[in-house]
Amino acid sequence: MPTEPRSDTGGAVVSAILIGVACLVIWDSMSYMDKDSAVFPRTFAGVLIVASAAYIVKWLLGRGEAGPGADTGSLPRRVLLVGIMLGGTMAMPWIGFIGAALPVFAALTLVAMYDPWTRFRVLVYPLIGIAIVLGFFYLFREVLQVPLPTGDLFDS
Amino acid sequence: MAGLEHLLAALTPINLAFALFGVVAGTVIGAIPGLTATMSVAVLVPLTFAMPTSSALILMGAIYTGAIYGGAYSAILLNTPGTPSAIATTFDGYPLAKKGDGDYAITIACLASVIGGLVGALALMTLAPPLSQVALAFGSVEYFWLAIFGLSLIAALSEGSLLKGVAGGALGLLLSCIGVAEVAGDVRLTFGLQTLLSGIQIVAALIGLYCIPVLIDLVAQPGHHLQVDSGSRGFRLGEAVRYLWGDKINTIRSAVIGTVVGILPGAGGSIASLVSYSEARRTAKPGQAYGKGEPGGIIASESANNATVGGGFIPTLVLGIPGTPPDAVILGALLVQGVRTGPSLFTNQGEIVYTFIWGLILATILMLPTGLFIGRYAYRTIITLPKALLVPAIAFMTIIGSYAIRNNISDVIIMIVLGGLGWIIGRFGFTASPIVLGLILGPIAESGFVQAWTIGTATDDRFGMFFGRPISIAIIVFTLFTLLSPLVLARLQKIKEQAHAD
Structure with a gap:
């Protein structure tokens, strides 16, 4: 029985999730036509199960090793950052690269803004954002010949 | 052999201009996350078709070497390896930058890259034919063991918990299995x-x-991205040179590792930098804190990855087997130019080859002033740019960079989702490095393992296939030594301390 208070419950929860992921891998590997395709994922799913289970046992014995934990800071801004990036990327095939990149840049500027909005910032920041987006658009599309999405909505 | 006439041929104003342009273009492209050295060479290759062969080679070599170095900027300043070769640069480069020494880290990276690049180029000039045989001695099973050796670095990279590191490494290996099995x-x-x-x-x-x-x-907090130091401190070149001189064994060893790994087809700069980082960490002097901003970590990674440039050209030119992915692109360009690679290249077309090698050496030397200058500009930009512009600019670069690799929106979505998940599990001590290590080494380990297993089964000697070949045995012994030596040394130290106490 543990004699010390259990630390790093989050680490144990992640370990349990990883065991679930490893089981999913083993289940998926049962459907492969060629057994050579299954050897590697099964082996390392096994390693993942053993390492994660060993960590849970360690945690149960009160010897968990806590990670850095959540530092202070704005959770809504964090979530917004990921959401805006993801939303903009998913919208790109429909509204095109520029159509998605400019609103994403503007939204992320608002999310990352901690200083007061002065007249200078209101005027200059959008201009810099437009310059960066258009500059990279030109570099990738014209110089590097990357076929950036044009947007299904505008293709007719 | 590599006489003065070839040096003079490389020193023409047009070749020098190509070398300078190549280094600058390569450095800038390599610094953008997502734009790899392979891509930078591939994009600029069409420019070389109308050029004289030696000039074309010099330009491609300069772009390649510049791009490998450029990857260090974003690794140090943004914790994002601009190219996969710079992955190990993040381990100490970013912590050093966070302490306010980003300028120093960039200068160290530049010097180490130049030294590594020169060692690789000199090996190409003097030892190409014998060293190319190393590439032929490596079979599938040796690649498997080399990948396992790389994975042993998980032990060193697991901050806090080894079990979490092993779990992260296994997760990375599983992530590398996603998609169509090769x-x-x-x-x-x-x-x-x-x-x-x-x-x-x-x-x-x-x-x-x-x-x-x-x-x-x-984005979660106000304040600067990196610690800002008041006042100008210049390039901090003297300080960096003194550090490199004090850590010269690490510098040279890493360059040699980079050269040898570069010779192995398919291994590349990422494995070279990881292996040399592992060695630097294993042989750390007391007081050196690898993973927490130790300049020796940057030296190991950057010296090794730039040495792969010269090393990779050895099998490319002597055997016609590309050592690294950018070498494959350059090999294609060489064929277009009518150059026949092979053992006789150095005698039949020595003029082209040695002029190119001298050009590569000149480009590497040119990397010192250009690298320091661009690095200083990049550092100042990162520390002075307001957060409200820095965050969207970096986010935008990650999106466009991820997309450009395969022109695929799915890659961008996977990048963002992995990043979010990586942040969450990172809070609980599951760090990114072991996962990345598994992802990079997974395909090499799997194809090596399955091929060796198949050959072993066909020859009815699986054990001999995996454990009976001399190079395999050497790598296994080295892996065990790397894993066990810290434990044995710690044990011996404990016994010694106990004896003193008694």
Whole structure:
């Protein structure tokens, strides 16, 4: 029985999730036509199960090793950052690269803004954002010949 | 052999201009997350078709060497390896930058890159034919053991908990299995999702796992991204030179490792930098804190990855087997130019080859002033740019960079999702580096393992296949030594301390 208070419950929860992921891998590997395709994922799913289970046992014995934990800071801004990036990327095939990149840049500027909005910032920041987006658009599309999405909505 | 006439041929104003342009263009492209050295060479190759062969080679070599170095900027300043070769540069480069020594880290990286690049180029000039035989001695099983040796670095990279590091490494190996299996063609671990069908692109995953968590933390709080020091401190060149001189064994050893790994087809700069980082960490002097901003970590990574440039050209030119992916592109360009690679290249077309090698040496030397100058500009930009512009600019670069690798929106989505998940599990001590290590080494380990297993089965000697070949045995012994020596040394130290106490 543990004699010390259990630390790093989050680490144990992640370990349990990883065991679930490893089981999913083993289940998926049962459907492969060629057994050579299954050897590697099964082996390392096994390693993942053993390492994660060993960590849970360690945690149960009160010897968990806590990670850095959540530092202070704005959770809504964090979530917004990921959401805006993801939303903009998913919208790109429909509204095109520029159509998605400019609103994403503007939204992320608002999310990352901690200083007061002065007249200078209101005027200059959008201009810099437009310059960066258009500059990279030109570099990738014209110089590097990357076929950036044009947007299904505008293709007719 | 590599006489003065070839040096003079390389020293023409036009060749020098190409070398300078190549280094600058390569450095800038390599610094952008997602734009790899392969891509920078591939994009600029068409420019070389109308050029004289030696000038074309000099330009391509300069772009390549510049791009490998350029990857260090974003690794140090943004915790995002600009190219996969710079992955180990993040381990100490970013912590050093966070302490306010980003300028120093960039200068160290520049000096180490120049030294590594010169060692690789000199090996190419003097030892190419004998060293090319190393590439032929490596079979599938040796690649498997080399990947396992790389994975042993997990022990060193696991901050806090080794078990979490092992779990992270296994997770990375499983992530590398997603998509169509290279060996047998089965569709694996996609669970019906089209997005996962093309697998996880390594560079996109690197950007996600390293850069997105930095962005997530950056946006959450006011204040500067990196610690800002008041006043100008110049390039801090003297300080960096003194450090490199004090750590010269690490510098040279890493360059030699980079050269040898560069010779192995398919291994590349990422493995070279990881192996040399592992060695630097294993042989750390007391007081050196690798993983917490130790300049020796940057030296190991940057010296090794730039040495792969010269090393990779050895099998490319002597055997016609590209040592690294950019070498494959350059090999294609050489064929267009009518150059016949092979053992006789150095005698039949010595004029072209030695002029190119001198050009590569000149480009590497040119990297010192240009690298220091561009690095200083990049550092000043990062520390002075307001957060409200820095965050969207980096986020935008990660999106466009991930997309450009395969022109695939799925890669961008995977990059962002992996980054978010990486940030969450990172809070609980599951760090990104072991996962990335598994992702990078997974394909090499798997194809080596399955091929060796198949050959072993066909010859009815699986044990001999895996454990009976001399190079395999050497790598296994070295792996065990790397894993066990810290434990044995710690034990001996404890016994010694107990004896003193008694």
